[in-house]
Amino acid sequence: MFFDARRAHFLQDRLQRRLRECRMDSFYSYYRLLISAEGKHELARLLEDLTVNETSFFRNKAQLELFHKHILDELIRKKEASGNRGLRIWSAGCSTGQEAYTIAMLVADALGYHQLRMPRPAETTWPKPLVPPPWTVEIPASDISYSVLRAGQEGIYSEHQMATVDYNYRLRYFDKVGERYAVKTAVKELIHFDFHNLKTEFLPQRNDVIFCRNVMMYFDEAEQRRLIEKFHRCLAPDGYLLVGHAESLLGLTDKFAMVYRDSGTAYRRIEVSE
Numbered sequence: 417m418f419f420d421a422r423r424a425h426f427l428q429d430r431l432q433r434r435l436r437e438c439r440m441d442s443f444y445s446y447y448r449l450l451i452s453a454e455g456k457h458e459l460a461r462l463l464e465d466l467t468v469n470e471t472s473f474f475r476n477k478a479q480l481e482l483f484h485k486h487i488l489d490e491l492i493r494k495k496e497a498s499g500n501r502g503l504r505i506w507s508a509g510c511s512t513g514q515e516a517y518t519i520a521m522l523v524a525d526a527l528g529y530h531q532l533r534m535p536r537p538a539e540t541t542w543p544k545p546l547v548p549p550p551w552t553v554e555i556p557a558s559d560i561s562y563s564v565l566r567a568g569q570e571g572i573y574s575e576h577q578m579a580t581v582d583y584n585y586r587l588r589y590f591d592k593v594g595e596r597y598a599v600k601t602a603v604k605e606l607i608h609f610d611f612h613n614l615k616t617e618f619l620p621q622r623n624d625v626i627f628c629r630n631v632m633m634y635f636d637e638a639e640q641r642r643l644i645e646k647f648h649r650c651l652a653p654d655g656y657l658l659v660g661h662a663e664s665l666l667g668l669t670d671k672f673a674m675v676y677r678d679s680g681t682a683y684r685r686i687e688v689s690e
């Protein structure tokens with residue numbers, strides 16, 4: 417994790433909290449604890465406190481429009497033509513799951529719409545499946561915080577967290593449970609929550625699209641460059657990488673081309689000979 421001068425105060429504040437919890441009076445003794453075998457549990461606790469988990473459904477609407485109307489449309493057409501009707505979209509740094517569920521809802525909509533336009537024999541199954549066969553959809557969702565992964569897996573959200581989900585989406589993809597909203601099982605089945613540290617090499621492969629939004633901004637420049645290289649390897653040819661509103665690949669790589677439409681930005685993978 418990288419903390420520049422602007423975030424040093426945040427780091428100090430969180431460390432002091434953990435010191436108080438552990439009844440320790442010096443940063444050095446806390447550091448000794450963290451690097452010891454007995455400190456494993458405390459290191460995980462500290463990590464939970466240092467990660468910024470802020471997220472929301474339908475975050476960065478302009479970018480999601482670009483994803484829905486152009487990227488998904490292009491992917492679905494190409495895959496239909498090639499006969500490989502599988503989509504794999506990774507939410508890297510998924511926090512409590514809202515990004516992955518947003519992707520699932522948009523993909524289900526896009527495939528449903530695509531099906532309407534396709535001249536096929538009349539549907540026989542009812543209720544209609546969320547993903548029309550023979551299509552398959554996989555959405556790996558990963559994070560380094562176990563507590564956010566658990567919340568994502570649970571898929572139950574408060575009225576406050578649902579503020580950016582309109583009536584139409586609530587109706588189709590959620591069940592009301594008391595005061596809260598539970599993601600419907602069919603949507604949950606598209607997503608696989610898993611632990612992955614983006615700083616390691618073993619990451620989900622063969623993705624058509626990678627969402628890694630508001631994660632890289634907490635890495636230093638060298639680590640950002642390494643991550644972009646890894647994403648290049650984790651993407652299918654012509655795949656797309658979507659980063660956060662305040663993030664950019666500018667000056668960090670020449671292996672991606674920027675795509676910009678109606679205030680939405682994405683990066684298309686460029687095939688390079690090594």
Ligand SMILES: C[S@@+](CC[C@H](N)C(=O)[O-])C[C@H]1O[C@@H](n2cnc3c(N)ncnc32)[C@H](O)[C@@H]1O
Pocket residue numbers: 467468469470471472475508509510511512515558559560561564612613614615628629630631634660
């Ligand atoms: C600010 S949230 C962004 C959530 C979501 N992508 C969005 O844009 O709404 C950043 C997430 O990245 C995760 N994260 C930070 N460093 C990570 C790493 N090295 N590997 C995997 N996830 C990481 C954090 O735990 C946190 O849940």
